[in-house]
Amino acid sequence: MRTQVAIVGAGPAGLMLAHLLWLGGIDSVVLELRGREHVERRVRAGVLEHPTVELLREAGVADRLDREGMPHHGISLRFDGADHRVALTELTGKTITVYGQQEVVKDLIAARVAAGEPLHFEVSGVTVDPATPLITFTDAEGAEQRLECDFIAGCDGSHGVCAPRVDATVHKHEYPFAWLGVLAMAPPSHSELIYAYHERGFALHSMRTPEITRLYLQVAPDQRVEDWSDARIWDELGHRLSADGFTLATGPILEKGITTMRSVVTEPMRQDKLFLAGDAAHIVPPTGAKGMNLAIADVWVLAEALGAYFREGRRDLLDAYSDTCLRRVWRAEHFSWWMTSMLHQAPDADAFARKLQLAQLRYVTTSEPAATSLAENYVGLPLQL
Structure with missing residues (x-):
């Protein structure tokens, strides 16, 4: 088998990357360990940032999202026995949309199948060679396969086979x-x-x-x-x-x-011709609703870089991929850590710590600049910072 980009993982990152590459006329093959039914049913995140929704629309895979998604114009921080609303749209002009990650996956799988592009479920024994680059695997029928490519995208999560192949510092x-x-x-x-x-x-x-x-x-x-x-x-x-x-x-x-x-950040997000994206490269606590949105931002950057390479022979965007993504990743890590620290009860927290949390919550919900900072992070910063 031969393709331009081999993609390991059929979650939102891998499927979105495959779709963006297809729109750009770039061939790819997607490999997934699980079966299609499992992938489409697993419940994950459900909050889509404004830039994520806009990208899905631009990519032509948002018809059902626009019909069934639930746009939200604010969130409530509840403390002192009452709600304190952060008016996201009034403060930023943008919204978030509640639409399950598994629904995004269903839409992307349907688009992939409709396009007749390679999508292999229930593969096993996947090995990745970042330098060649080359992937070997056993397909659903039990046949040994060899997939040669120009680049590999590791979109198979924190427990996948791709992340261990990157020589990196893991925070x-x-x-x-x-x-x-x-x-x-x-x-x-x-x-x-x-x-x-x-x-x-x-x-x-x-x-x-x-x-x-x-x-x-x-x-x-x-x-x-x-x-x-x-x-x-x-x-x-x-x-x-x-x-x-x-x-x-x-x-x-x-x-x-x-x-x-937990929070995890891998630096760099690349090894030779292997590029990590989504949970394979970073994990955020779910408090800030950033996990899937970061994955989508990663693959948008990667799709742009691969497009520049295959159309113009440019390597600069590929070389800058890790640094470009990590600027947004670290911003999201900080926001998620901040939201988590402000809202949770630590096991060793004393009265002093709890008073500080309440002081922060009261400030965020009474100061327009502080509320705006929360709102612009929550609705989503630009895909590239």
């Missing part, structure tokens, strides 16, 4: 808490996302559709899902999301899981 930060996330068959209890600061721990009220709610609770990293019955989850959410005039809608819990929180 890590572990947070002393985790998120218990649930998907519930219950209508949203509020028209916008609620980030709740509470003495018992952080809580987040989000949604996926007008009928399905996504909710999170701060828990200890060593907690087990089995220790959280549905009744206990709803009881704790009721405590942490309580506010004057607020009623929490409940219903059957469809899914639940615990996610530890």
